Amino acid sequence: MVDDSSLSRHVVVAPGMCSGGSLIFGQIGDWTWESVAAACHTNVHAARTSEGQPAYLSFYYFHVRGGQVVHPHGLTFGDELQVTSRVFQFGGQSVITLHRLAPAGLGLADAPLDPAELYERPHPDCLYAENFNRWIARSRPSSNRQLSEVAPPDFSYSGLPRLPNSYSPRTLVGRARETGSFYSAAPPGLVAAGPAHTSEYELDVARDLNGAGLVYFASYFSIFDTALLRVWRSLGRGDEHFLRRKVVDQKVGYFGNADPGAVFTITVHRWHSVAQPRIEIADMAMRDSGTGRLLAVAGIEIDGDASYMDASP
Known part of the structure; x- marks a missing residue:
């Protein structure tokens, strides 16, 4: 943990993290869950509603911006990355997590990720990811068609920083x-x-x-x-x-x-x-x-x- 909302990782790219398909997106999603678990003091992997039903931190919006060096399908075995993640509060039932995947040799500071970097001045060599996640639970045990928004009672978000409104993806995703x-x-x-x-x-x-x-x-x-x-x-x-x-x-x-x-x-x-x-x-x-x-x-x-x-x- 860099601070109460931020994590930094040194990552060596393994076979299960890179391909011409979706492996890197799955890995970034795992980092999002880990980041939210650490920043919100919530067992994301085994969360429950107040009624005791499973609650899931679902992905509502996933945005990736590739760089000249690090881009989604350009990674291979042994590449070394510095991955910086930061979690932002986004209402009582959702969060925004931002990630920067930088070449390890780039030497960027191990500091909290400033959202202005992602949205206004991204480093040309880095990959950036924006995850908008919402808590959901099944309305019926046997169906995936009717999912309701409900957060676990131990979801702690008030101490997280707020994402500036000018960067909010709500309007884009709603449209x-x-x-x-x-x-x-x-x-x-x-x-x-x-x-x-x-x-x-x-x-x-x-x-x-x-x-x-x-x-x-x-x-x-x-x-x-x-x-x-x-x-x-x-x-x-x-x-x-x-x-x-x-x-x-x-x-x-x-x-x-x-x-x-x-x-x-x-x-x-x-x-x-x-x-x-x-x-x-x-x-x-x-x-x-x-x-x-x-x-x-x-x-x-x-x-x-x-x-x-x-x-x-």
Whole structure:
């Protein structure tokens, strides 16, 4: 602990932390739970409501901004990182946790992470993550469809610093939930790259559920990546290019969970930069195929190789 709300870790990247998929997001999520547990003096891993039912610190919004050196799919075995985390109060049933993943040799000070660094002046070599978590519990023991917001009685947050209102993601995430997109219009300087692409995904109970029987938050990243890979293949892009993609910015909003047997419909819209053809944004919405219920929204900005980042449908 650096102070009552901050932690610092020296991390050696292990095989279970890096890939072309969702492993790093799962690791960052684990750091969030550890940080909240330490800062809020709450057993996050075994929390209970006042009625004695399991309470879960769910992910409502996950935002990652990649750097030139550290970016989501650019890590490999043995890389050394200095990971700095800080927890902020965000109401009585939620928290915001910020992380900075810096190359260990960068020599940044072991000090509490200033939110202005993440939102206004990020270091170009570092990866930053923003996690907005809310406490939830099942309304019915056998269903993931009706989850209520409820915090455990021992959740201690009053001593945490407050995130400045100007940095709050509430409006951004609320708009994404209402419209099904992080982009109300085409991003500035980008144009549509072909028609929308729609595919289905059947929930994989052997891979997508966590130990509590809920759809694992990192599985949403994998599901969106599966849909994006299908788009890339339809454009004639090879799998090796997909694995080399550099994620500059990725946002995921979590608006629902699902039960085993669920089938999702994922719609992908793409934009690309005319001035810089290697820059592309994918805007994705995931819905329950049976009910049309919005489950999650993702926005991914990719800096790729201009030789394969084409705009053809």
